[in-house]
Amino acid sequence: MTRRPSIAVAVAALATLSGCGIGGDEAGGPRTVNWYAFNEPGGAYEQSIADCNEQADGRYRIEYVRLPTDANQQRELVVRRLAAEDDTVDLLNMDVPWTAEFAEAGWIVPWTGERRRTAERGRLEGPLESVTYQGRIWAIPYTSNTQLLWYRKDRVPKPGAGFTWDEMIDRAVSNGTQIEVQARQYEGFTVWINALIAGAGGQLVDARGEDVVDDTARTAAEIVGKLARSSAAPPGMSTNAEDEARLGFESGRSDYQVNYSFIYPSAAEVSEDFQRNIGWARYPRSVEDRESRPPLGGFNLGVGAFSSKKDLAFAAAECLASEDNQLVAAEKGGLAPSSEAVYDRPALKKAFPFADLLRESIDQAGPRPVTPAYTDISQAIQKTFHPPADVDPDTIVDQLRERIDKAAEGGIF
């Protein structure tokens, strides 16, 4: 009997406490814009948020909701909130291939009228394509990214304009060195396969989301298989992602590496000499007579469809994706800009000595398939090409077609 009141008090106290907690966390205030974005390690996002909040002068206040750095985990977390129609998701930092999926599901709202013009103005072709779905603009391009071919200036000659994967593999084999790629069964592997297929003039799915796999997939399989079965394949190739590739290159075992630009500042930490010996060139060609189509990465900003503060979210997105803040993201976060004009700024040339090549590669990049079933299709591609050493060019086209079709219709593959 004596215990009863104390239990009641405890329950009441708990209810009050949790009530406070929820109120404090989620409501924030009528002018708070929650920005769901990965935990950017360089401090670029924090600085841009502070700058935008100051400029807004009380009109809105951006609150940084930190997500994991892994792209799959970011997607998992926001997808669950959006599927549950969470009205606190105001602004999303979206990886480039998410656009079609989020638009089709009705999780983000299109940019129309004057806003659409702001989102489009001065952007490079690649990033702009990545926010377009069925003729509408679904996000504002923020940062961009692409892969370059990095090579050891002290060991191999500068790759010429028509440098192909074949040539590169042959040269590494004869030098007794290796080539660093991303071939773990994950999104980065899709990035590689897609770039190889696009470089051969092909496509995985068309604008309607139907598979259009053709012999270019065979070309991709030949390159992947040739490298994986050659002595130029680094140890653990089928488990290497971006960072393992960087580490392998830094260990000195490789003459070549395809990777994003973050490896360049990292090289300075090995030694200044090592960084001086790193050269850069355009992504290698899949076939001799066709320009390469480098991969396209980056982030777009989308406004959540269930948000009660969409106007504020649009304004915040425009501020975050402004040219000045793209420069902040480049200088502090190593993220390439999506606006052409930023590439001409001296500060950017200082941060990226390879800025011109970066702009050209982004502009001519081969985007990943634009389809609402992207996640399914990407997994199907990874499964079909993995493990890289077992890939069979003779059967790959049929296998890939079958798996992509199954993935697109929501089956098991």
Added chain:
Amino acid sequence: MEAASVPEAQIAPQAPRKTGGATDRAKSERRLAYMLCAPAVIAMLLVTGYPIGYAFYLSLQKFDLRFPDEKEFVGFQNYVDVLTSSTWWSDVGTTLIITVASVAIELVLGMAIALVMHRAIFGRGAVRASVLIPYGIVTVVAAFAWRYAFDPTSGFVQQLPLISDTWAPFNERGSSLLVIILTEVWKTTPFMALLLLAGLALVPGELHEAAKVDGANAVQRFYRITLPLMRPAILVALLFRTLDAFRVFDTVFIQTAGANGTETVSILGYNVLINRVNLGLGSAVSILIFIAVILIAAFFVKVLGTSTAQQRGEA
């Protein structure tokens, strides 16, 4: 109600012979028993019954969170999809390889460790505590530790004699499965050992002494006395571990994420349900895993049931 009062009277023959009163008491006691059990039963229904029922309901629908408009009732179509796909069956195969291999090794090692712990004369507490350390480590952490140990660039395994410097175990199916199984064995052998230790404690010492007097050696005593008497404990340990091992997820997810032919049924379920947010198909996979687990449990309970019955009959 009368039927209930009869055994009551039989059990307590010395109780006052007021049958009517005893029935009232039995009734009220039973009511009290129901009321005392009710919270637990309701909680169980809420936290296990409801989700299982809801998963089954979802599994009968075409339901993808990304295409909410296409939601429709499709009966058992999702089950047909899963059961006719080669992916499901190859994943079942992989899962069974991991399950059988890891549980078998754990049983042998666990038995050896249990015997050591049972015999330890001094430092018994210290021995038991140190054996339990791997089991106290979070599975994800253990999985990472083993992954890094075998990593070709940062691992130490490649530095050991007789092992190639460039050996990359996660590059191939066989060696990937080997590392996964080793991790599982390292992690859960202590659990097996603990369960077996409990079984060992039940074997009466007099039987061993009697056998010794009759001239049985240590090996004979182990096979003729210890093992038969421990059989229920062994079967319980096997049951627990098999059910656990069949649902293996963490180790595989961290070490290979299902690459190179190491995809288990739980990884498949995760990919469909969490990554592809295909609730219909994913729930069908979950329900199938649940059914597989029930089958395993039923198999063990049957074996376990007959063996204990046999024992009781013999005794």
